[in-house]
Amino acid sequence: MAEGAHPDAFYTWRTDGETLAKLCSGDIGPGTASAMENITDDAPLKALLPDGESWTMEHYHTMVEFETAFFNPFNPEMVRFGEKYTRSVHGGHAVGLFNGKGMRCAWYSIHKGERVNDERHANPFPQGIIILSGQMKSVRDGKEQLYSAGEAYLIPAGTPHTSWNEGDEPVHAIWIAWGIGA
Numbered sequence: 001m002a003e004g005a006h007p008d009a010f011y012t013w014r015t016d017g018e019t020l021a022k023l024c025s026g027d028i029g030p031g032t033a034s035a036m037e038n039i040t041d042d043a044p045l046k047a048l049l050p051d052g053e054s055w056t057m058e059h060y061h062t063m064v065e066f067e068t069a070f071f072n073p074f075n076p077e078m079v080r081f082g083e084k085y086t087r088s089v090h091g092g093h094a095v096g097l098f099n100g101k102g103m104r105c106a107w108y109s110i111h112k113g114e115r116v117n118d119e120r121h122a123n124p125f126p127q128g129i130i131i132l133s134g135q136m137k138s139v140r141d142g143k144e145q146l147y148s149a150g151e152a153y154l155i156p157a158g159t160p161h162t163s164w165n166e167g168d169e170p171v172h173a174i175w176i177a178w179g180i181g182a
Contacts, residue, residue: 011063012048019044023071028087029079030071031064031096031106035089044087045071057181061101068099081107083170091116094175103178110136110171115164125179127155129163134171138163 015023015033022028023045033045039055047063049055068077079097086093086109093109110116119139129138130152137146138153140161147153155161157179165171 010050010053011066013067014046014048015044024073026073026078026080028085029096030067031079031099032085032087032089032094033071034067035087035094035096035106037090061099064099083109097174102180102182103176104182105174105176108171108173108175110134110163110165110173112165112168112170115162117162119162120160121162122158122160123155123177123181124157125177125182126157127178128176129153129155130174130176132172132174134165134169135167136163136165136171136173 019028019033023030023033028044030045034043034047036043039060045067047067049059053059072078079095081095081097083093085095088094089106091110092114093111095107097105097107099105108116119142129136129147131147131149133149135146135148137144138161139145140153140155141159145153
């Protein structure tokens with residue numbers, strides 16, 4: 001195995017053999033393997049910049065576009081989702097679906113007792129949550145609400161929010177983010 005990046009490389013990725021095998025078989029998608037709460041967090045598939053470079057939204061979008069195509073074994077690109085394809089992200093079990101400039105989405109499973117984010121968490125972009133099954137409580141801007149399967153709700157940009165599951169049935173939901181910074 002060679003050490004270090006090719007001298008002409010801008011982005012490089014760090015992973016392990018187990019994660020690479022899961023990526024090649026489609027048992028984990030690149031969005032799931034690289035998902036993290038903050039760009040400085042570690043992940044099973046970690047994109048790295050050259051020394052002296054800092055992450056910008058342009059770097060992020062270019063990296064995600066390449067990563068999604070390169071590490072996805074399906075043609076056309078496809079992502080498997082469900083419990084067995086998840087990893088813990090933001091306090092729930094997530095599968096990154098598709099990302100593009102100004103748009104991100106994921107499938108989430110939130111088990112009893114799990115909480116996604118804390119009440120101070122806010123993003124600079126709007127988000128939508130579509131509840132597919134189960135019931136989930138959410139606090140948005142200090143107001144508590146119960147959401148059930150067949151409902152969707154909006155989290156406006158800059159709004160503090162958290163969600164959790166008190167029920168025995170897992171909550172399955174689609175998270176969508178859009179706009180500048182998504």
